[in-house]
Structure formats: C-alpha cells, structure tokens
Amino acid sequence: MQEELEQQLRQATLACLAQAEPLLRGAGRCRAQVRVLCDLRGKAAGQAVWAQGETRIRYNLALAKPQPEAFIQQTVPHEVAHVVTRLLHPRARPHGPEWRAVMAHLGIADAQRCHSFAVTPPGHSQRRWPYRCPCREHQLSTTRHNRILRGERNYLCRYCGSLLQRV
Known part of the structure; x- marks a missing residue:
C-alpha cells in the first residue's frame, strides 16, 4: 500500500508539473526537474526544497494514508505551485499573489496556506x-x-x- 501511495504521489506531481508547463514556457522557462520524496515527518503535509543544486518535493505519508485522494488534490498542487512560482518569480513570497495565481492555473481557486488534515500526535513527546x-x-x-x-x-x-x- 505504501509503495502504491508513493507512486500515486509521484504521478500526480508529474501531472501537475505538466499542467503548469504552459506558464513556464510562456515565461521562457524550462520544465522543472523535481525529485519526489516521501520522507517528511511531523505536522507538515508537504515541502518544496531547493538544496544542493536540485529541487525536491517531500510528502508526509503519515498524513496522506488516511485520506489519499484529498491529500493528492490539495497537497500536490500546493507544493508544485511553490516550485513553479519560484521558477517564475524567484523573490515572491511563499503564499503570495504569484503563488495564488499558479494555484488558480492548477485549478485550485481557494488556495489555502495550511492543510486541514488530522495530525496524530507524534510517537513521543518531551517529558x-x-x-x-x-x-x-x-x-x-x-x-x-x-x-x-x-x-x-x-x-x-x-x-x-x-x-x-x-x-
């Protein structure tokens, strides 16, 4: 099941990047090469990372497992929009108007900064x-x-x- 969900997240990310390609082409940018990882933990559903010369999108499988469809519909476009926004507007605020415009292009009209997925308490908390x-x-x-x-x-x-x- 976990491998299947990871594959679904990768495919959804690639599809979302393909959907954003006209925006990038219109600005004379190349399609983003993104490495998709499913290693995120904690309360964040996803994370776009630019490090060591590569772009990565990290997903939190613990939050994705209980509601995979909603996770894919909300989190994947959210993180892809961060990647596309950074390529188009490198100095834009993370959830600013440029990001919201990319989200609208991806079909999310009411873009939200934070997810509403149930976060189970971590395995241990500090004493x-x-x-x-x-x-x-x-x-x-x-x-x-x-x-x-x-x-x-x-x-x-x-x-x-x-x-x-x-x-």
Missing part, C-alpha cells in the same frame, strides 16, 4: 520537569532541563524574575 520559583511551579521541557544540568543556561520566572529551581 516535562517540575521547577519552582517563589510565585509558582513551572514545567520545563527536557531540552531546557538538560541545559540547566549541563550548566549552559539558567532560566528565570517571567512573572517574578527569580531563578527557577528544580523541585
């Missing part, structure tokens, strides 16, 4: 550590707790300004 000051108790993340243990940083209460002490 919270109790700290106190004279006015209240605080819950610090593991990252901040470790910085205190290593002596890299001390944290102060935002309200009373006192140094936080581990409970």
Whole structure:
C-alpha cells in the first residue's frame, strides 16, 4: 500500500508539473526537474526544497494514508505551485499573489496556506520537569532541563524574575 501511495504521489506531481508547463514556457522557462520524496515527518503535509543544486518535493505519508485522494488534490498542487512560482518569480513570497495565481492555473481557486488534515500526535513527546520559583511551579521541557544540568543556561520566572529551581 505504501509503495502504491508513493507512486500515486509521484504521478500526480508529474501531472501537475505538466499542467503548469504552459506558464513556464510562456515565461521562457524550462520544465522543472523535481525529485519526489516521501520522507517528511511531523505536522507538515508537504515541502518544496531547493538544496544542493536540485529541487525536491517531500510528502508526509503519515498524513496522506488516511485520506489519499484529498491529500493528492490539495497537497500536490500546493507544493508544485511553490516550485513553479519560484521558477517564475524567484523573490515572491511563499503564499503570495504569484503563488495564488499558479494555484488558480492548477485549478485550485481557494488556495489555502495550511492543510486541514488530522495530525496524530507524534510517537513521543518531551517529558516535562517540575521547577519552582517563589510565585509558582513551572514545567520545563527536557531540552531546557538538560541545559540547566549541563550548566549552559539558567532560566528565570517571567512573572517574578527569580531563578527557577528544580523541585
């Protein structure tokens, strides 16, 4: 199933790029060569990346699996529009009017900046550590707790300004 979904995402991306080709040709640009990866994690549905001389579109399979049709209809054009917009207008804002125009060309009239897919909580979340000051108790993340243990940083209460002490 996963390989099938990855293939569907690749095919949809190529089809979307082909649909945008007239825009690129009209501006004297070549069709984008895009590498499609399905390795994105977290809350983002997709990501357009320009690194090491190549253009990549990354998709989050965990968000795509529960609703593949909606994911393909929304996320694929969204990310392809980023690639096309960058080729046409290198200094355009990520979700600005140029991007919206490309989205309209791809058939998405009401382009949205963020997806509405259900995001399941990650497999693990950071533990919270109790700290106190004279006015209240605080819950610090593991990252901040470790910085205190290593002596890299001390944290102060935002309200009373006192140094936080581990409970």
